[in-house]
Amino acid sequence: xxxxxxxxxxxxxxxxxxxxxxxxxxxxxxxxxxxxxxxxxxxxxxxxxxxxxxxxxxxxxxxxxxxxxxxxxxxxxxxxxxxxxxxxxxxxxxxxxxxxxxxxxxxxxxxxxxx
Amino acid sequence: xxxxxxxxxxxxxxxxxxxxxxxxxxxxxxxxxxxxxxxxxxxxxxxxxxxxxxxxxxxxxxxxxxxxxxxxxxxxxxxxxxxxxxxxxxxxxxxxxxxxxxxxxxxxxxxx
Numbered sequence: 643x644x645x646x647x648x649x650x651x652x653x654x655x656x657x658x659x660x661x662x663x664x665x666x667x668x669x670x671x672x673x674x675x676x677x678x679x680x681x682x683x684x685x686x687x688x689x690x691x692x693x694x695x696x697x698x699x700x701x702x703x704x705x706x707x708x709x710x711x712x713x714x715x716x717x718x719x720x721x722x723x724x725x726x727x728x729x730x731x732x733x734x735x736x737x738x739x740x741x742x743x744x745x746x747x748x749x750x751x752x753x754x755x756x757x
Numbered sequence: 758x759x760x761x762x763x764x765x766x767x768x769x770x771x772x773x774x775x776x777x778x779x780x781x782x783x784x785x786x787x788x789x790x791x792x793x794x795x796x797x798x799x800x801x802x803x804x805x806x807x808x809x810x811x812x813x814x815x816x817x818x819x820x821x822x823x824x825x826x827x828x829x830x831x832x833x834x835x836x837x838x839x840x841x842x843x844x845x846x847x848x849x850x851x852x853x854x855x856x857x858x859x860x861x862x863x864x865x866x867x868x869x
Contacts, residue, residue, distance in 0.1 A: 643802055674854075674855055676855075676856070676857075680798075684861075685843065685859045685860065685861045685862055686800075686843070686845075686859045687859075688856055688857070688858075691854055691855070691856060699854075733798055735798070735800070737800075737857075739855050744787075744788045744805060744807075744847070744855070745790060745802060745805045746790065746845075746855070746857060747802060748792070748799070748800040748802075750797070750798065750799045751798040751799065753798070
């Protein structure tokens with residue numbers, strides 16, 4: 643399966659600042675990347691679908707101006723949390739897939755804490 | 758949208774015991790995956806199984822698509838099996854986007 647990395651693994655930021663999270667597909671050309679958010683003791687909730695070279699598609703209830711997604715290449719997608727607030731504290735996970743491949747492969751996640 | 762329900766929500770086993778985890782879904786699916794989320798949060802692919810039966814070591818899975826359920830079997834459980842097990846489905850109504858809908862998970866604790 644694909645090897646996916648995320649950076650940083652853990653970040654603490656102050657309220658009102660912006661944070662960028664990178665998702666890299668290390669051995670796999672990912673035409674599609676997904677971003678999920680997971681609160682403690684809960685399941686994964688899909689935030690957005692990102693196709694290489696085009697605008698991301700956001701799920702209902704996810705603010706696209708707050709969670710900026712860029713998928714500039716087949717190996718890199720970024721999620722920027724703008725003007726972060728404590729309620730944005732969560733575990734953010736990306737996944738990758740490609741073309742006719744149906745399986746998704748997940749990164750190790752980024753734990754964001756906003757103080 | 759599709760509903761994905763997993764049972765049981767929590768499970769405690771003694772090392773060496775066997776278990777069956779269930780995933781029910783409310784509509785036809787064209788993709789079903791089982792994952793294990795370890796204590797550090799990493800999701801590990803266990804099975805891609807939209808239908809049929811697969812086995813990998815001590816784990817096996819069966820999906821009966823016509824009856825809208827999937828089962829994950831864990832035999833001779835080990836403490837390293839502890840964590841949360843998720844099933845996730847993609848359904849045709851999502852427009853072939855590849856989007857996965859996750860169940861709420863089964864939290865497994867294996868005691869030595």
